[in-house]
Amino acid sequence: MIILLVLSGLLIIFALFYTLRVGKTVETKGESDTEFKGTRRHPILLNPALYAYLLGFIGIIIYIAYMAMAS
Numbered sequence: 001m002i003i004l005l006v007l008s009g010l011l012i013i014f015a016l017f018y019t020l021r022v023g024k025t026v027e028t029k030g031e032s033d034t035e036f037k038g039t040r041r042h043p044i045l046l047n048p049a050l051y052a053y054l055l056g057f058i059g060i061i062i063y064i065a066y067m068a069m070a071s
Contacts, residue, residue, distance in 0.1 A: 001067075005060070012056055019049050 005064070008060070012053065012060075016053055
């Protein structure tokens, strides 16, 4: 079980860094979607991938807390 959690965490960290790297590549090439006022002011906060990572981390923390209380 611990090995699965560690592997999941490593996968999440790898995916986060890969997403950031691809984002920087797209930013330097100038390719982007239509800009809105909100995304110009807060480009990182309005990124749906960020919310997916946050939701995943919160889920892992809740699961760990549940398993700690159950045993």
